[in-house]
Amino acid sequence: EVVLTQSPGTLSLSPGERATLSCRASQTVSSSYLAWYQQKPGQAPRLLISGASNRATGIPDRFSGSGSGTDFTLTISRLEPEDFAVYYCQQYSSSPRMYTFGQGTKLEIK
Amino acid sequence: QLQLQESGPGLVKPSETLSLTCIVSDGSSPYYWVWSRQPPGKGLEWIGSIHHSGNTYYNPSLKSRVTISVGPPKNQFSLRLSSVTAADTAVYYCARLGVPYYYMDVWGKGTTVTVSS
Numbered sequence: 001e002v003v004l005t006q007s008p009g010t011l012s013l014s015p016g017e018r019a020t021l022s023c024r025a026s027q028t029v030s031s032s033y034l035a036w037y038q039q040k041p042g043q044a045p046r047l048l049i050s051g052a053s054n055r056a057t058g059i060p061d062r063f064s065g066s067g068s069g070t071d072f073t074l075t076i077s078r079l080e081p082e083d084f085a086v087y088y089c090q091q092y093s094s095s096p097r098m099y100t101f102g103q104g105t106k107l108e109i110k
Numbered sequence: 111q112l113q114l115q116e117s118g119p120g121l122v123k124p125s126e127t128l129s130l131t132c133i134v135s136d137g138s139s140p141y142y143w144v145w146s147r148q149p150p151g152k153g154l155e156w157i158g159s160i161h162h163s164g165n166t167y168y169n170p171s172l173k174s175r176v177t178i179s180v181g182p183p184k185n186q187f188s189l190r191l192s193s194v195t196a197a198d199t200a201v202y203y204c205a206r207l208g209v210p211y212y213y214m215d216v217w218g219k220g221t222t223v224t225v226s227s
Binding site: 097 | 144208
């Protein structure tokens with residue numbers, strides 16, 4: 001089973017700053033199989049990025065994803081107040097077919 | 111716009127079976143559908159997936175206790191989790207797998223299930 005480890009656990013930044021969130025896999029993951037989600041308190045997760053770098057419909061271009069192999073990154077270029085939330089990476093494995101999530105990074109206002 | 115809505119009992123006794131239903135506003139689409147959960151204050155866990163046709167695959171760690179089925183009617187799919195314990199207390203979400211089925215692109219709002227006597 002592929003284990004995803006996200007870092008840091010908590011990231012404290014101010015609006016306007018740049019956020020860099022990391023997701024490391026225990027074994028190689030196809031870029032096609034890597035996604036990122038945003039979750040605000042009391043809400044369901046929202047898809048941000050699929051295929052490691054493809055923004056979902058309606059996602060602002062300040063969100064970008066990159067990476068390959070075992071190291072993936074979500075970057076928020078200039079933080080808006082509404083961006084403070086928990087972010088999860090998720091991967092798909094084809095054998096056996098299953099999905100696993102990282103433990104999450106909490107992005108909080110400094 | 112596609113919408114998903116979870117429903118079911120909010121309280122289940124230990125050792126009993128948790129049963130939830132997800133209603134899909136456009137149930138005619140041939141997609142894969144997913145159940146996931148999130149224990150209080152913790153991260154997300156995928157439970158299992160089902161295709162419109164009935165094909166299923168489950169999280170190996172839960173497989174012995176999980177059944178996911180479609181309908182009737184076709185715009186609903188259900189989760190059954192047997193022999194529950196307090197560790198199964200969580201918010202349960204249904205979601206759609208976006209093509210090509212590597213990620214979850216539409217989510218329900220979630221429903222809280224507490225396991226307690």
